């Protein structure tokens with residue numbers, strides 16, 4: 001599909017488009033880049049959400065907040081977040097291993113094409129559900145999709161059944177796309193709100209203490225009903 005457009009490792013310009021081409025070549029379904037900045041709105045929202053106890057047993061969210069809101073504190077020299085998406089159907093059972101393996105392959109290609117100093121040599125800079133980083137928000141910041149009323153990240157064509165992975169790089173890049181606002185493409189739909197069996201999505205807030213997925217890990221109702229996943 002991208003055969004004629006496949007980047008080679010010599011004399012390439014460092015652009016978001018070329019990074020995305022490498023990512024698609026590695027097997028990701030989508031990729032885009034967001035410039036690093038502090039997520040002020042998310043910091044305010046999450047501090048309030050945690051203060052109300054709506055994060056339930058996820059005590060880890062109370063720690064490393066400064067790093068979670070600002071990748072420049074997580075990875076010294078951070079300039080941009082490369083966000084990659086892998087659909088559930090391509091990830092297999094152990095999606096952590098699969099996504100991370102693909103990110104390491106992508107990293108090697110980026111180093112070869114753009115220099116070893118494109119990433120930190122001293123700090124962890126590859127993430128998949130594993131560090132204080134607001135993954136869904138960076139998916140949005142990169143312009144890959146929006147947060148739906150079900151509080152899931154939704155890609156317009158891949159839906160919400162995607163695993164994100166990130167590489168934080170230490171070279172500046174322009175933004176790939178303009179971020180979508182919250183619920184951008186939900187319009188008047190409220191199927192997920194009506195389908196939730198516990199009321200965990202009441203009042204435009206996701207209440208983890210009421211969410212079955214966070215107690216038994218066996219609920220996808222608010223995603224299965226979503227038209228973007230059909």
Ligand code: SF4
Nearest residue numbers: 196211212219221222
């Ligand atoms: S995962 Fe289930 S319980 Fe949790 S918000 Fe979605 S529908 Fe509600």
Ligand code: SF4
Nearest residue numbers: 148149186189192226
């Ligand atoms: S089910 Fe409807 S309201 Fe809920 S996230 Fe999907 S499109 Fe948005």
